[in-house]
Amino acid sequence: xxxxxxxxxxxxxxxxxxAKLEKGDILVVGCSSSEVAGQKIGTYSSEEIGxxxxxxxxxxxxxxxxxLACQCCEHLNRALIIEKELAxxxxxxxxxxVPKLKAxxxxxxxxxxGFKNAVAVExxxxxxxxxxxxxxxxxxxxxxxxxxxINKKTIGDAHVVCARTRAKFIGGSRASYDEEIM
Numbered sequence: 001x002x003x004x005x006x007x008x009x010x011x012x013x014x015x016x017x018x019a020k021l022e023k024g025d026i027l028v029v030g031c032s033s034s035e036v037a038g039q040k041i042g043t044y045s046s047e048e049i050g051x052x053x054x055x056x057x058x059x060x061x062x063x064x065x066x067x068l069a070c071q072c073c074e075h076l077n078r079a080l081i082i083e084k085e086l087a088x089x090x091x092x093x094x095x096x097x098v099p100k101l102k103a104x105x106x107x108x109x110x111x112x113x114g115f116k117n118a119v120a121v122e123x124x125x126x127x128x129x130x131x132x133x134x135x136x137x138x139x140x141x142x143x144x145x146x147x148x149x150i151n152k153k154t155i156g157d158a159h160v161v162c163a164r165t166r167a168k169f170i171g172g173s174r175a176s177y178d179e180e181i182m
Contacts, residue, residue, distance in 0.1 A: 001052045004156050005052050005053075007152060007155040008053050008155055010152045011130060011155060011160055012060055014150040014151060014152060015128060015130060015148055019128040019164035021064070021066050023065030024065060026066070026069055026127050026128075027061060027066055027069065027129065028071060028080065028124065028128075028130075028141065029068065029070055029129065029130045030071035030107075030133075031050065031070075031106075031132040032105070032132065032158060033046040033050045033133075035134070035158035036049050037049060037157065038156065042073065046106055047109070050106025050108075050109060051110040051114070053132070054107055054110035054111050054114055058115075067082065067083065068082070069086075069124050069126055070082070070108050070110075070111035071108065071135060071140065072108040072120070073108070073135070076103060076104045078136070078139065079095060079097060079099075080108075080120065080121050081118050082115070082119060082120075083118065084117040084118070087119050092123070092124065093122070094119045094120065095120050096120070097120045124140050125142045126140050128141075128163060128165065129141050129163050130160065130161075130162050133159065134158075134161070138163075142165035144165055144166050144167070145164075146163060146164050146166055147162070150162050
């Protein structure tokens with residue numbers, strides 16, 4: 001588990017250095033504990049792996065005031081587990097479901113147990129994301145997602161892809177743009 005936690009921390013640090021997230025921003029994470037363990041997605045849910053990844057992410061992000069949104073697996077239509085305070089702040093409708101190992105996934109199950117006041121929602125617009133094991137988090141990112149190339153390409157045996165978002169460019173060829181928010 002120590003290697004997995006170290007991998008998660010390295011990936012998160014690399015993403016945070018590029019994404020420039022601020023207090024109140026949202027990071028969405030999708031995670032296949034099966035893929036982390038070297039198995040086919042959805043075949044080897046590991047409570048220990050899900051908990052290790054959730055706790056590592058949540059500890060670091062909580063210190064920075066960044067919200068964590070944890071994507072459930074396809075059996076729950078990729079719903080998200082978040083803190084109730086975030087759902088209320090953004091006026092996101094809460095849905096009634098409790099993730100479990102084989103219906104929601106180990107990562108979302110750990111989030112539901114580990115957040116102070118966990119709720120499930122169907123959609124969010126996150127500022128950045130980490131996809132651990134090709135779980136397809138793109139639907140939960142703001143409209144203009146930009147890939148973030150990181151040096152650490154895996155967590156355990158799972159392939160990792162990161163993204164940040166940026167504001168849309170509007171106005172065409174005569175417009176000027178703010179380099180700070182690109």
